[in-house]
Amino acid sequence: xxxxxxxxxxxxxxxxxxxxxxxxxxxxxxxxxxxxxxxxxxxxxxxxxxxxxxxxxxxxxxxxxxxxxxxxxxxxxxxxxxxxxxxxxxxxxxxxxxxxxxxxxxxxxxxxxxx
Amino acid sequence: xxxxxxxxxxxxxxxxxxxxxxxxxxxxxxxxxxxxxxxxxxxxxxxxxxxxxxxxxxxxxxxxxxxxxxxxxxxxxxxxxxxxxxxxxxxxxxxxxxxxxxxxxxxxxxxxxx
Numbered sequence: 001x002x003x004x005x006x007x008x009x010x011x012x013x014x015x016x017x018x019x020x021x022x023x024x025x026x027x028x029x030x031x032x033x034x035x036x037x038x039x040x041x042x043x044x045x046x047x048x049x050x051x052x053x054x055x056x057x058x059x060x061x062x063x064x065x066x067x068x069x070x071x072x073x074x075x076x077x078x079x080x081x082x083x084x085x086x087x088x089x090x091x092x093x094x095x096x097x098x099x100x101x102x103x104x105x106x107x108x109x110x111x112x113x114x115x
Numbered sequence: 116x117x118x119x120x121x122x123x124x125x126x127x128x129x130x131x132x133x134x135x136x137x138x139x140x141x142x143x144x145x146x147x148x149x150x151x152x153x154x155x156x157x158x159x160x161x162x163x164x165x166x167x168x169x170x171x172x173x174x175x176x177x178x179x180x181x182x183x184x185x186x187x188x189x190x191x192x193x194x195x196x197x198x199x200x201x202x203x204x205x206x207x208x209x210x211x212x213x214x215x216x217x218x219x220x221x222x223x224x225x226x227x228x229x
Contacts, residue, residue, distance in 0.1 A: 003159075042119075042206050042219025043160070056216060089158060103150070104217065106160035 002026065004107035006092050012113045018080035021110045025073070025094030031055075032069055033104060034077050035091040043091055049075065050098045079112075087114045117142045119209050121220035128197055129228050136192040136223045138207030144168075147211030149183065149190045154204040154222070166190065168211075197227045 005024040013019050025032050031050050035043035046065065048056040051072040060067070064083070069075040079086055089111050093104040118141040128134045140149065151163040164174065166183050174181045178195045194201055204222045 040221065042208070042221050043217075044219075045216040048216065091158075091160065093160070103162045103165055105162065106152075109158045111158075 004092055004094055004105055006090075006107040006110055008110055009108060010111050010113075012115065013082055015084055015114050016081040018078065019082055019112065020076050020078045021090050021092075021112075023075045023077070023092030023107060025075070025092070026105055029094035029096055029105075030072070031095045031098045031102070032075050033093040033095075034067055034075070035093065037089045037091055037109070039088070046077070048098070055098060082112075082114045084114050087112060117144075117147075117209050117211050117218045119207050119218055119220035121207055121223050123223045124221070125224045125226070127226045127228065130199060131196050133193060133195050134197050134225065134227075136194075136205050136207075136225065138190045138192065138220060140188050140190065140207070140209045142209060142211040144211040147209060150208040150210075150217065151181065151190075151192050152206045152208060152219075154206060156203070160206070163192075194225075197225075199227050199229055201225060202227045 007022050011019055033048050034046045036046050037043040046060045047067045049069040052069045065079055067077045089109040091109045092107045095102040095104045120139045123137055147168045149166045152160045153163055154160050164181055171183050180193045182191045204224050206222045207220045208217045210217050
């Protein structure tokens, strides 16, 4: 079974530029998550999708971050404009369904450096 | 509100030693789930275990074992006879009550020296 795919793996941009990350979840997984992991910290949830609808985006900085999940499969996360504090690893995860009992499977992440 | 504390930032052991990673959690809910994830240098978080709040039985899987104690709100993880491949950052996480999201601790960097 193929895992969660993410691209690119690394990205370096200057502040005020825009950037987009792509995620392809495990086939058949209805729930998709985007996390931000700052160096030395645990992942923090940015947004959760159930199929193509948003379940939780309470911690997404909506003035600069946006995300969509087209047709309930692939998802993109965009930052526009980027700030220095956005430097982090962005992890995508998926689970079979939404709910506490379903473990999340994580992709390798995209390491973003904002200079 | 829910919170996970991993007080050990870094641990270094020599191969074949046993090591215990501590995890203390806070939640007001009576129903909750606890998780451990491993993050090797490649960056991908790997699921290790999930326990619910009603099952306090300790669990053993090969060299891994978990000690869940509700009385002390702890869910500790022990690796027996550690190996170099165990070197990684280990995260404890919690989801409880109506919370939809996993709350992670800050992680423990484990280094196993040959």
